[in-house]
Amino acid sequence: MTPIQLIDSPIAGTTPHPDTGPSDAEALDAYSTVVTTVAERVIPSVASLRVNRRLRGGYQAQGAGSAVAITPDGYLTTSAHVVEGASRGSASLADGRELPFEVVGRDPLSDLAVIRISGYDLEPVTLGNADQLRVGQLVVAVGNPMGLAGSVTAGVVSALGRSFTTSNGRDARIVESVIQTDAALNPGNSGGALVDGRGRMVGVNTAVAGVGLGLAIPINDTTRRIVSALMREGRFRRAFFGIAGGRRPLPPRVAHALDRTAGLEVVEVIPGSPAARAGMRREDLLVEVDGVPIADAGDLQRLMVGEVIGRPVNVRVFRGGDLLELTLVPTELEG
Numbered sequence: 001m002t003p004i005q006l007i008d009s010p011i012a013g014t015t016p017h018p019d020t021g022p023s024d025a026e027a028l029d030a031y032s033t034v035v036t037t038v039a040e041r042v043i044p045s046v047a048s049l050r051v052n053r054r055l056r057g058g059y060q061a062q063g064a065g066s067a068v069a070i071t072p073d074g075y076l077t078t079s080a081h082v083v084e085g086a087s088r089g090s091a092s093l094a095d096g097r098e099l100p101f102e103v104v105g106r107d108p109l110s111d112l113a114v115i116r117i118s119g120y121d122l123e124p125v126t127l128g129n130a131d132q133l134r135v136g137q138l139v140v141a142v143g144n145p146m147g148l149a150g151s152v153t154a155g156v157v158s159a160l161g162r163s164f165t166t167s168n169g170r171d172a173r174i175v176e177s178v179i180q181t182d183a184a185l186n187p188g189n190s191g192g193a194l195v196d197g198r199g200r201m202v203g204v205n206t207a208v209a210g211v212g213l214g215l216a217i218p219i220n221d222t223t224r225r226i227v228s229a230l231m232r233e234g235r236f237r238r239a240f241f242g243i244a245g246g247r248r249p250l251p252p253r254v255a256h257a258l259d260r261t262a263g264l265e266v267v268e269v270i271p272g273s274p275a276a277r278a279g280m281r282r283e284d285l286l287v288e289v290d291g292v293p294i295a296d297a298g299d300l301q302r303l304m305v306g307e308v309i310g311r312p313v314n315v316r317v318f319r320g321g322d323l324l325e326l327t328l329v330p331t332e333l334e335g
Contacts (some may be wrong), residue, residue: 031138031154034138034197035138035140035152035154037199038140038152038195038197038198038199039140039142039152041199042125042140042142042193042195042199042201043094043142043150043152044093044094044095044123045068045069045094045122045123045124045125045193046066046067046068046069046094046125046142046143046144046150046192046193047066047067047068047069047076047091047092047093047094047117048064048066048091048092048144048147048149048188049064049065049066049067049078049082049083049089049090049091049092049101049115049144049191050062050063050064050089050090050091050092051063051064051065051082051083051086051089052086052089053084053085053086054085054086055085063082063086064082064144064147064187064188065078065079065082065083065144065188065189065190065191065192066078066082066142066143066144066188066189066190066191066192066193066205067082067091067101067115067191067192068125068191068192068193068201068204069122069123069124069125070124070125070127070227071122071124072120072121072122072123072124073120073122074116074117074118074119074120074122075104075114075115075116075231076091076101076114076115076116076117076122077112077113077114077191077204077227078112078113078114078115078190078191078204079111079112079113079190079191079204079205079206079217080106080107080108080110080111080112080113080166081108081111081190081206082113082190082191083103083106083113083115084106084108086103087102087103088100088101088102088103089101089115091115091117092149093119093122094149094150097119099117099118099119100117100118101115101116101117101118102115102116103115104116104230104231104234105229105230105231105233105234105235105236106230107226107230107235107236108166109166109175109236109238110166110175110217110223110226110236111164111166111175111204111206111217112204112217112223112226112227112230113191113230114227114230114231125193125195125199125200125201126199126200126201127200127201127219127224128195128196128198128200128201128202128219129202129219129220129221130177130179130202130203130218130219130220131177131218131220131221133157133160133179133196133202133218134157134160135156135157135158135159135160136156136157137156137157137196137197138154138155138156138196138197139154139155139156139157139179139181139183139194139195139196139197139202139203140152140153140154140183140194140195140196140197141153141154141155141181141183141184141185141189141192141193141194141195141205141214141216142192142193142195143185143188143189143190143191143192143193143205144188144189144192145184145185145186145187145188145189146186146187146188147188148188151189153183153184153185154183155181155182155183155184156181156182156183157179157180157181158180158181158182158213159180160177160179160180161176161177161178162177162178162179162180162215163175163176163178163298164178164206164207164215164217175217176298176301177218177220178206178215178216178217178218179194179202179203179215179216179217179218180213180214180215181194181203181214181215181216182212182213182214183214184212184214185205185207185208185214186208187208189205189208189214190205190206190207191204191205191206192204192205193205194216201219202216202218202219203216203217203218203219204216204217204219204223222302225305229306236306237305237306237309237332237333238304238305238306238332238333239303239304239305239306239308239309239330239331239332239333240273240274240304240330240331240332240333240334241273241274241275241300241304241328241330242269242270242272242273242274242275242276243266243268243269243270243273243275243280243286244266244267244268244270245264245265245266245267245268245286245297246264246265246267246296246297247262247263247264247265247295247296247297248262248263248264248265248285249261249262250262250263250285250287250318251318254285254287254318254323257323258287258288258293260287260293260295261295262295262296263285263286263287263294263295263318264285264286264287264294264295264296264297264299264300265283265284265285265286266280266281266282266283266284266285266286266317267282267283268282269281269282273331274328274329274330274331275328277328277329278315278326278327278328278329279326280315280317280326280328281319283319284317284318284319285317285318285319286300286315286316286317287316287317287318287323288314288315288316289303289313289314289315290303290308290313290314290315291314304330304333306332308330309330309331309332310329310330310331311329311330312327312328312329313327313328313329313330314326314327315327315328
């Protein structure tokens with residue numbers, strides 16, 4: 001019988017080779033160095049959430065997700081769908097603390113929410129600017145997929161400018177400039193941080209659209225304004241025009257006169273809405289609001305902020321061969 005040699009036993013008559021390979025420090029190439037450095041910096045800022053949701057019929061269901069500290073005194077961002085149907089829950093921090101939290105505000109139409117925990121001395125993440133991202137750039141996702149706290153995955157920005165449809169149960173909105181990444185995301189990553197190679201949070205992980213296809217809500221001027229409003233008021237106010245439409249090329253004469261190629265074709269005007277009262281009609285081409293060019297629904301959405309509620313705004317529409325000037329007074333979009 002041939003004797004069995006265990007792999008942890010030296011073979012008789014042999015001399016082990018000296019360990020001439022690189023050390024662990026030397027083996028850390030530039031990619032690994034970036035990821036490990038980012039992980040060490042960001043993991044302390046990410047919490048694991050447990051949420052009890054109220055369901056119809058008085059039932060309750062447990063949910064989980066992630067959140068990211070943005071201030072040292074207890075404010076964290078997460079995804080609105082993570083805390084949907086809940087007003088409180090518990091957060092587990094990287095330092096071992098488990099603390100209750102309450103929902104400060106949520107905005108389903110951007111899928112962003114702000115919670116606050118009762119503890120202090122948090123390590124807030126540094127906020128970046130997703131508008132400066134480039135396709136192919138290294139990004140790192142930090143969260144708690146499947147309840148596994150402090151998980152880190154890395155990948156690249158696969159695409160920019162994607163759209164993501166959100167809803168508050170009655171109204172729908174397209175979130176633009178969504179980040180697409182191949183960094184592995186799984187259930188429980190929602191609300192966690194997507195950070196760049198310098199550890200700055202550039203997105204809030206929100207959805208898994210397929211294998212190797214994750215989406216994150218960008219951190220930019222628009223979302224910073226939403227988060228600030230949620231912290232101050234518990235909600236984000238949006239203006240309401242009362243139209244639905246889509247991008248349409250402008251007739252050559254109008255395109256030449258306005259020096260642009262497209263406008264927003266009105267396909268529906270809600271009865272009794274500000275647009276209806278201003279005289280807007282189906283098949284109008286909306287080309288300008290208060291001097292700002294409008295080429296698609298996203299251009300209009302970016303202008304629908306609380307500051308214009310109740311204030312007359314001038315709109316230009318192309319109708320029947322003519323450019324018309326209308327005055328519209330937006331109301332507040334009800335939550």
